[in-house]
Amino acid sequence: METNLCVAGFGGQGIMTLGKFLADTVCHRTEKNVTFFPSYGAEQRGGTANCYVVISDGKIGAPLGEVMDELIIMNEPSLKKFLKTLKSGGTLFLNNSLINCEVEREDITLIEIPATQMALEIGNIKVLNIVMLGVYIGYTGILSEEAVWKTIEENLSRKASLLPLNKKAYEAGLAYGRERRGK
Amino acid sequence: MTRIFMKGCEAIAEAAVRAGCRFFAGYPITPQNEIPEYFARRMPEVGGVFIQGESEIASVNMVYGAASSGTRAMTSSSSCGISLKSEGISYAASARIPMVYCNVQRGGPGVGAIQPAQQDYFQATKAGGNGGFRMMVFAPSTVQEAIDLTYGAFDYADRDRNPVLILADGVIGTMMEPVSLPEMKPESEIEAIKQSKLKWACVGHELDYPNRSWIEPGHWNTADMQKANEEALKVYEAWEVNDVKVEEYMIDDAEVVLSAYGISGRIAAAAVDKLRAAGIKAGLIRPITVSPFPYSSYDKIDYKKCKGILSIEMSIPAQFAEDVKSAVKERCLVSTCLCSGGNIMSEQAVIDGVKKIMEGRV
Structure with missing residues (x-):
């Protein structure tokens, strides 16, 4: 079993952190193999930032495949760039607070999340990525909810005052994801 | 073993520190900036020296100087930066100074593309600078392998008194993977390594050690220059016998053999598993040392069964394929699978390239 995930959005939306928290959890709290590959380049300023996470029971070949099982998309330019890479039957997690255009694919599962809106309601737009991470974990169950929280907690240990806000964001995301999976 | 999650560039730097590297000089260039960044933070913790030189040429010559004194020393860069460093590398090869350097390759000649590629194969394996010297060149395909090869590279450099190159690429350099780290060499061992080099190292002007203040990157006397080149040749020839590293994967019954190094090697390995699952008897030869090249691995292929070799690399034009062709010696078809530019x-x-060979469409 191998999962290829691409996370994409604007620079500053916490794209790399989201991917790293996932990959870090796999490394430290499971026996699986994992790769995290950040994409950088001339598009870095003001354009799209994206990273690839591959989680596998076996050895991992390319740390970025051509075909994605899942996409987490945080802005419109990223949707345009990456939608075609999603496999038929794959899942698209879409931040629809910032994306108003039509998703022109009917062969995929679309999970729309008003993530920016949710982050603002929780109290800080910076927790947008944690909301999305929560939705992804709540929906897919690919990693244990507690394990991912431990990773967040450890990484924020030097900014402990931010933990309650992040906990709130993570739990809101989890609840949203679990509910969508139930449907 | 405890797993930790590390980026390739940082892992290479940490492996070097653990191997006893106590001097690093470099100059920024994407996609290897995390190597100097890591050393800048780490060297003060272990009593080592980090210097950001004013240029690639300055920094490689700082490493030349540090290594001349017997200190384990390293530099790193990417493609066009490596070209600038090649003067210092050639001087080190001529003066027989052990140093380790890493090329995190980007795509194309000139400034090229900043994204990952394998465009520097000939430069790395055939002519790392002027003068026809050779080097051991290690090509990791995972972050773990990058650690293990870097850790070992300093021993080869010291043994041979020659530069050693870690030939990585932008994927290996920037990706993160779970790894376990080798032990930190104790200070006593690092000091003993340094002491063992006193018979040639340049550590002062004491008259009772005639060689200790003199390092020569060349000879004015033709007989001396020829002798130095002949002595270096003996070192290079010994590698072919003793130091070849290669991964041979399912080649015994192979109807088609893939061959690739570094990042392309691991992608080829994954393709072999998929091809086998689909009933195609594929195998893989993945050189871990691309110099010395594992020519004899290609003699293990059963050429009665094998329909062809697919040589895979992120370089256009093909470079690695030339070594594969030399090893195969026209015993079967060699075709290429290439991409470039990042x-x-x-x-x-x-997989498509393999299918073409199997269907006789090459």
Whole structure:
């Protein structure tokens, strides 16, 4: 079993952190193999930032495949760039607070999340990525909810005052994801 | 073993520190900036020296100086930066100074593309600078392998008194993977290594050690220059016998053999598993040392069964394929699967290339 995930959005939306928290959890709290590959380049300023996470029971070949099982998309330019890479039957997690255009694919599962809106309601737009991470974990169950929280907690240990806000964001995301999976 | 999650560039730097590297000089260039960044933070913790030189040429010559004194020393850069460093590398090879350097390759000649590629194969394996010297060149395909090869590279450099190159690429350098780290060499061992080099190292002007203040990157006397080149040749020839590292994967019954190094090597390995699952008897020869090249691995292929070799690399034109062809010696078809310019090798392109060979469409 191998999962290829691409996370994409604007620079500053916490794209790399989201991917790293996932990959870090796999490394430290499971026996699986994992790769995290950040994409950088001339598009870095003001354009799209994206990273690839591959989680596998076996050895991992390319740390970025051509075909994605899942996409987490945080802005419109990223949707345009990456939608075609999603496999038929794959899942698209879409931040629809910032994306108003039509998703022109009917062969995929679309999970729309008003993530920016949710982050603002929780109290800080910076927790947008944690909301999305929560939705992804709540929906897919690919990693244990507690394990991912431990990773967040450890990484924020030097900014402990931010933990309650992040906990709130993570739990809101989890609840949203679990509910969508139930449907 | 405890797993930790590390980026390739940082892992290479940490492996060097653990191997006893106590001097690093470099100059920024993407996609290897995390190597100097890591050393800048780490060297003060272990009593080592980090210097950001004013240029690539300055920094490689700082490493030349540090290594001349017997200190384990390293530099790193990417493609066009490596070209600038080649003067210092050639001087080190001529003066027989052990140093380790890493090329995190980007795509194309000139400034090229900043994204990952394998465009520097000939430069790395055939002519790392002027003068026809050779080096051991290690090509990791995972972050763990990058650690293990870097850790070992300093021993080879010291043994041979020659530069050693870690030939990585932008994927290996920037990706993160779970790894376990080798032990930190104790200070006593690092000091003993340094002491063992006193018979040639340049550590002062004491008259009772005639060689200790003199390092020569060349000879004015033709007989001396020829002798130095002949002595270096003996070192290079010994590698072919003793130091070849290669991964041979399922080649015994192979009807088609893939061959690739570094990042392309791991993508080819994944393709072999998929091809086997689909009933195609594929195998893989993945050189871990691309110099010395594992020519004899290609003698293990059963050429009665093998329909062809697919040589895979992220370089256009093909470079690695030339060594594969030399090893195969026209015993069967060698075709290539190539990409370039910062594009990552596609597993599907590899599989398609194999199918073409199997169907006789090459």
